[in-house]
Amino acid sequence: MRVKKTCELIWRKLRQWVQQRHYRLFKLGWYKVPRQPLANFPNGMSITHIANTGVTAIDNFCTLEEAEHFIATAGSNIKPSAVLVDGGKLLQSEGRTSQSSFMPLGSSDATLQNLVFRAASVFGLPVSYCERMSITRYREGEYYKAHFDYDETFEADRMYTCLIYLSELTDAQGGGTWFARLNLLARPKLGRAICWVNTDPDGRRHPETHHAALPPVGEDVEKWVVQLWFRGYPKTRGMPRPVPRPGIQGEALATNAVLPDGVKHSGELSYDNAYIIPEPTEEA
């Protein structure tokens, strides 16, 4: 019995070691495709393509334990979130009032590596295309106004976005990710990933990827989210720094210009007109 347990332990450690090595090799761009990409997904994962929108929701993309790990890791290093402005600098903006923490690019955190692997598999990209992971916290009233993740005046930018919610908020607690031009709302649901490509087939910025993080409602309500952005080239292979782009400050949510009639973004949130990404079906 003891021998069996020891063997299992050695096997587990060996697998962990290989996985971590594997990840580093990926980071160096030596390997292109993971040999067993699905091995990194938790049980019960379920994919919903939201028809015609280009947005995909993946439930159970991360586990509760992983979510807790990311929140704890980010917690000690959290700072006011920034936006990219002209000159390539990251600056604070009234358009983004949350707090964020960046994880180091070559992090040896196995939980982090696993999540990056998963997201890379979704897009069919090597993990070396991933930027450093960002983890963001929104407290009551904090938001990120409508913005794009990709801008074609920028040589190579965030072509692919994968958001992973680490907390569960009810409809009344708001905090959704709002694609105004698609009339689509993703409610923060623990473990759910929302993935989309920021370019159209011609490689231009896709106008429908305009999105905002709506403010949570309620004194003790917190929304936590992981952002994983992938570029169109390896991030670690000594690429020239991309040409800086003008700042993406986002449009004022207060104008209501991008929100359909009847949808409010502050006070009592009401999404009567929005398509809310549904729960997966039983057989999914």
Ligand SMILES: O=C(O)CCC(=O)C(=O)O
């Ligand atoms: O937190 C969200 O729901 C969206 C975050 C976002 O749009 C971003 O960080 O670019």
